[in-house]
Amino acid sequence: MLVSYDPEWPEQFEAFAAEIRRAGNAAWIVEHIGSTAIPGMRAKPVIDLAVRVEDADDFAAHRQGLGAAGWRQGSAVRTHPVMIRESDGIRIAIAHFFVAAEWDAAHQRILRDWLRAHPEDADRYSHAKCDAVAAEARGRSTYNAAKSPVIQEIVDRARASRGLPAVPISDK
Template sequence: MPRQLVSYDPACPARFERIADELRTQGDPSWSVEHIGSTAVPGMRAKPIIDLAVRVADLDDFERHRPTLEKHGWSLGSGVRTHPVMVFEEDGIRTRIAHFFTAADWDTVNQRILRDWLLAHPDDADRYTHAKCDAVAAAARGRSSYNAAKTPVIQEIVDRAREAQGLPSVSVSDK
């Protein structure tokens, strides 16, 4: 299914802050919450969805707070296998995605590493934007899924970012 990419919205950082505050209120005030995904990179075209990385102590911490998050409209929903993911919809449209990572994994989370690299390397941010636009076109023609089409560029960029930090390469595909 093709995705809609929109121009960067300068309101995204404020939206993120509001959502992060809500998550801490609904979950645990001590959670670290960071803006990840393309809406966290000024100037980048993106799906109009705020992605968040939430640092939980461990999976039990997530499970303790999950019922309250669900009560406030969050639901489990993702093909991701490596960590819990909750989504939030408004009027039937997904507007935010929260990825929950344990404290033990926090420093090596690919989504955080990619975001930081793209913020520091505008040429790679531009390259990734082009890959996403190509992925939308490939998905529209039925040649590939959106995620599969952009994954090779993400993998190459994340590999370089991890190498720069002295970390080994790991697969970015978590579905």
């Protein structure tokens, strides 16, 4: 499930970002988020992207083009649109679409920035992910549920450092 950091992940991100801009809107800001965006971190080999769209209509206007390029809607996330890219039935990328008004406060971006700047928390999160894999294998918890308390605590501190209130990280 988790693999060692792959130095090709940034290049894979760039290819997906270019594809999203071609199929969607060339003006969209696209950033690499998630564990594959943290140098040295073990991760599931799935590239996460944050895409800044102007508003819901901007996303809706380009959804069909994204679909034609191989992206499909599908996620349990309820707070923002998400599109998935698969290869041979295996998820290889997840694009999270945030409207401009939510962009600066998106906890996924805030967590990425914090982990890049705070290696001790990146290490702590990496260990939590490994523990989550073990808990899931023993049937004690799902992977996401097992790592969520550590993510929540780190995101709360990262948001506080920016003068932002705490928010629940669960969006499912």
